[in-house]
Amino acid sequence: MRLAEKLKEKRTTPYKEVAEKFGVTAQYVGKIARGQRVPKRNSGKAMKVLCELEKMCNEANKN
Structure with missing residues (x-):
């Protein structure tokens, strides 16, 4: 296994x-983060993803 593959295996992005x-793709999360996809239902996956991203941003700002 090459070094790049080993590093890619261990590291993940926030998305x-x-x-x-x-249970969605990182591309889907990216679209929600950039505002290209807007959650339509309050109980849907997109809204949960958006809330999680907002929570991550708030935690990062506190530190």
Whole structure:
């Protein structure tokens, strides 16, 4: 296994972490973060993803 593959295996992005948590793709999370997709239902996956991203931002701002 090459070094790049080993590093990629161990490191994840915040988008990827959220995607795995909610069973969606990292690209989908990115679209929500950029505002290209807007949650339509309060109980849908998109709203949960958006809330998680907002929570992550708030936690990062506190530190």
